[in-house]
Amino acid sequence: MQYIQVTFEFKNIEEYQRDLLISDLADIGFNTFEDTENGFSAFIDQDSYKESSLKTVLLSYDEELEYSYAVNEIAGENWNEQWEKNFEPLVISDQCYVRATFHPAKPEYPYEIVIDPKMAFGTGHHQTTTMMMEYILSMDLNGKTVLDMGCGTGILAFLAAKKGASQLTAIDYDQVCYDSTVENAALNKISNIDIICGGKEVIPGLSFDVILANINRNILLDQIGRYSEVLKAGGEIVFSGFYESPDLDMIKEACLKAGMQYQDHKKINDWVAARFIKQ
Template sequence: MNYYELLFIVIATEDYQQDMLINTLGEVGFDTFEELEFGFKAYIRVNDFDEAKLIDAIEPYREMFTFSYEITLIPQKNWNEVWESNFEPILIGDKIYVRATFHEPRPEFEYEIVIDPKMAFGTGHHQTTSMMLQLMLENEFAGKNVLDMGCGTGILAIMASKLGAEKVTAIDYDPVCFDSTIENAQLNNIDNIEALCGSKEVIPNDQYDTILANINRNILLDQILSYSEILKTDGELYLSGFYEQPDLDIIMDEARKYGLKYIIHKKDKDWVAAKFVK
């Protein structure tokens, strides 16, 4: 699958202005961002890109601050080179070490996750993935039935298994992510992850102790009813992929409608990961 890379040059007076622009891009289909000193890069699948829709979405911000963008096509065959040239190991506290296949092991870490950096997103570099991993470390997964929605590379599903989950179901609508999750599970010698390709319509008819969903605000709002229906009483729901303002309040209000109680959240550069309990 081919992607467009949009390089945004941003001249803003406040940090939150760029964050607002990134959030809007997420709402029109962009699924990964790389922040730079002078702006950021945004990535979207070629089949999902509609420049007229993009222009309509970002036009209101032109009166607030100055920005421009350039579009570059990244063919799938070049994506591995892009990832490998930018992929560095990640440390989550002193517990988790996330590395690529071409990095040396670090046996001093309690948990090591090996990710083959292909065109599936969710390698741990983004704040949302890191915060989800931190929340997972602080909670109990042993013996639980876990669902990972929007699994990307499968990193959260793999972590759930390493934390003792009995069974993990990992779902993503992107076939590349589906294949990547299977491959990365094998790289980590994990045999209790079932990967499925699709969205909420492919969720098995089962009840889950824990649900992980690191996606974006609009998809979470669309799927949160489904989560509540398959989550056991006292089950835990971990959500990320959105900002503290205004997204967290919006998601909390929607969660409350379906008996999901907000417990706590982590914040990193305005991004949020939150825990709810049914």
């Protein structure tokens, strides 16, 4: 598979501006981001790339940022080789060890997850994924049914499985993410999982004890009503992929209307993960 790499260079950019731009790029299909000395590179599979969509996103930044960018075609194997050079293992809350296939195992940790993302989002390194995993590690998931929306590599579903979840459903609209989750489920020997490609329309008519959704504010706001329909009374839902202000209040308001009560939230830099319970 061929990929498009868009490399941005900025004269000056604040962290919040960088995060907002990355979020907007993710909305149009870019699913992997890599820091560079003067900016970052964004990756998307060639079939999903539309120059017009990229220019529309960048238009809103023209007045506030001074930047340049270059577009290159790269082969998937070249990107994966570059990714392997930069990916370091990660430890979450001294309990979960996240590594790639080329890293040594560390059985001293209670939970180990092996991830080969192949252009899919979700290695645990982003603040939102880290906070979601911290929530999962604090939850009692023994025998519970779990829905992972926007599953990326499947990392959150896999951790839920290792925490004792009885049945998992992992959904992502991106074919690359779907393929990545299928491959990574095999790597982690996760068999009690249904993996589906699509959006809220493919959520099965089941009842879930726990829902995990690390996406972005606009998609979450669009899908919260459907989440409430399939979440059991007393069930927990954890969201991430948005900022504390103004996003958290918007998420709280939408959840309250859907019968889900805010409990607490975590914050790393400006990113937030928040937990709700259905009344």
